[in-house]
Amino acid sequence: MYQFFVDKPFKEGTIINNHYEVVRVIGTGSYGIVYLCKDLRSQKNRVIKQLRPSKHRSKKEVELFEIETSFLRTLNHKKMPILYETFTNNEDFFYVMSYIEGDNLEDQIFYTKKTFNEKESLQILEQLLELVDYLHQKNIYHQDLRIPNILLKNNELFLIDFGLSKLGKAVESAHSLKMKQQDYYDLGEILLYLLYTTYTSKYKKALPWTEELSLENETVHLLKRLLQINEPYSTIKDISDDLHAALKANEKVD
Incomplete structure (x- = not known):
């Protein structure tokens, strides 16, 4: 019940970190919510993954999220996502990566x-x-x-x-x-x-x-x-x- 109320995805048009506009939710997983966003500075599509707010209290879940970003940071392959940045916003954890169309x-x-x-x-x-x-x-x-x-x-x-x-x-x-x-x-x-x-x-x-x-x-x-x-x-x-x-x-x- 707690997760149901806390983990509501951002609505279309929401601005994240001052310059990422939510286009739609791409998917939801056990510990993350994934959005297709438009970078209002570059006008390019980006993918943003958010750690579910209900997971903030779990050190293990936060560590898993950070481990995932560390893996993405080491990748340099045209058939895999590119990590652009990570940030926190009102205690929420996010990372931004390239949008792969398909x-x-x-x-x-x-x-x-x-x-x-x-x-x-x-x-x-x-x-x-x-x-x-x-x-x-x-x-x-x-x-x-x-x-x-x-x-x-x-x-x-x-x-x-x-x-x-x-x-x-x-x-x-x-x-x-x-x-x-x-x-x-x-x-x-x-x-x-x-x-x-x-x-x-x-x-x-x-x-x-x-x-x-x-x-x-x-x-x-x-x-x-x-x-x-x-x-x-x-x-x-x-x-x-x-x-x-x-x-x-x-x-x-x-």
Whole structure:
């Protein structure tokens, strides 16, 4: 009840920090509210994330918000947000980042009914793998790779939302390997999700994906290792090698 009354988003037209005009709410998460705003100084669109006011009393939530901004500050990739500034206003915590135009995969799949065949799904994974590799080289583990956090525009993929990201150590530990493999597992879940966009059930009873989907052997092998059904991957290179083998198998079919 407290959260309901305290966490009301700013209305359209509200001015934040004297020069950011709220255009609309983009989304709400468990600890943040995200707005599309116009920077009245530059006349450019920006994205502002606000820590939910109900979370101010939690040191842990404030720390998570600050950790997210620290991760964004280290990023320098055209397919990821750029952090412009952080500020507090009447005890509220905010950060400002670049606006990446595009619809997330979840909306494209559910609202525009976009589908991906096997080759297209693998190509999406190829783009996403490059972004995950970039993060892992910085010892950053996303930990929330899901279709709502992936934007797609003109077949170009962008990765957003680093609210659950974790920092590993330069020397890989068992904990770092676990976080790395969680990102790999999430890649497998995304790939499987994309592959199911072209699936229409022929049976009343749901069957395992290995029986429902007609896939090249190389794609099955890739999925089973990503999803840790078979030996889990421990390096991006191994995933990349198997991914390219799956893409090659699909080119033969074409």
